[in-house]
Amino acid sequence: MTTYHNKLTLLIIDDDPVCISTLSSLFSSLFKVEVAGDGKSALQNIMLKDIDLVLSAINTPIISGQELCTFVKNSQITAHIPIIFLADKATLDEEDECLAMGAIDYLDKNARLSILVSRVKNIMTMVAQQKRLAQVSCTDGLTGLANRMQLDTTLNKEWYAAERGSHPLTAMIIDIDNFKLFNDAFGHLEGDKCLKIVARVIAASKRRESDFSARYGGEEFVLLLPFTDLNGAKQVAEQLLDNVRRQNIPAPEGASHKVVTISIGLATFSPTDSDNTLNDATDLLDKADTNLFIAKEAGRNQCVFD
Numbered sequence: 001m002t003t004y005h006n007k008l009t010l011l012i013i014d015d016d017p018v019c020i021s022t023l024s025s026l027f028s029s030l031f032k033v034e035v036a037g038d039g040k041s042a043l044q045n046i047m048l049k050d051i052d053l054v055l056s057a058i059n060t061p062i063i064s065g066q067e068l069c070t071f072v073k074n075s076q077i078t079a080h081i082p083i084i085f086l087a088d089k090a091t092l093d094e095e096d097e098c099l100a101m102g103a104i105d106y107l108d109k110n111a112r113l114s115i116l117v118s119r120v121k122n123i124m125t126m127v128a129q130q131k132r133l134a135q136v137s138c139t140d141g142l143t144g145l146a147n148r149m150q151l152d153t154t155l156n157k158e159w160y161a162a163e164r165g166s167h168p169l170t171a172m173i174i175d176i177d178n179f180k181l182f183n184d185a186f187g188h189l190e191g192d193k194c195l196k197i198v199a200r201v202i203a204a205s206k207r208r209e210s211d212f213s214a215r216y217g218g219e220e221f222v223l224l225l226p227f228t229d230l231n232g233a234k235q236v237a238e239q240l241l242d243n244v245r246r247q248n249i250p251a252p253e254g255a256s257h258k259v260v261t262i263s264i265g266l267a268t269f270s271p272t273d274s275d276n277t278l279n280d281a282t283d284l285l286d287k288a289d290t291n292l293f294i295a296k297e298a299g300r301n302q303c304v305f306d
């Protein structure tokens, strides 16, 4: 079976240019290949690029392959990256040592090349499956937005980034108005279609790479806008309210408006603001939730902030 994973990245570490060149040409049609001639630049690659698998010589300059392996396996951010060692002359003791420190495999440089390629490909297939699983476990099946679990992780990360970088972070909770009536009138399948449309509009409202949208549960969504203060966020919210109305999805009898609308509760964390009363990410969402409640009470189809 020939499997190509050309979106996955293999990092080859070796100080021998001939070896680097041979390995690169072996793997460059299968994966994106990065190379490093010593352990230090390898570590920079690992920290800065999205490396999926490392194929490393053992006696690399500056930082040895084994030191690198210890570092990678002990860091929460990199521990998942598999490392294959490529020994100049394999010994059982060295293999024992490398596997014990967390390497996924240990191969001899003089092994048959087709065996080397198969081993690397097999491990990359496993990496691809794990990535796919990780992605599925973070995604809401109906809307394709991030799910609640991913929201919790991202919210905490963004909170600490805002605190550390002294930049604002805005959270919006977005709720479809009278959605129970909608389901009751048109059925659950139409309700699902409506959820998907609103989710698409929310996803399209992201303006920066760091903006993040998630399904919070039921008919509620969250939009996180790092580096966005209250004024900027109000504009995004008004645009969002408008874009949902423009979908012209007919609302059921008894709803507050003729077309489907949303209500938004907005809260901004401004670390440099002396009036800030928010202590953590949960406070931020609680505040947005309180404002959402006020928006509903005030007649829906609006954004509330303070």
Ligand SMILES: Nc1nc2c(ncn2[C@@H]2O[C@H](COP(=O)(O)OP(=O)(O)OP(=O)(O)O)[C@@H](O)[C@H]2O)c(=O)[nH]1
Binding pocket: 142, 175, 176, 177, 178, 179, 180, 181, 183, 187, 188, 189, 190, 191, 192, 195, 217, 218, 219, 296, 300
């Ligand atoms: N179709 C569909 N409906 C869902 C889904 N998740 C939650 N709901 C429905 O969403 C409705 C939410 O109703 P409520 O919480 O009473 O809120 P509402 O009717 O939108 O009222 P307001 O928020 O006050 O405007 C419930 O009827 C849920 O069954 C889903 O995945 N698909």
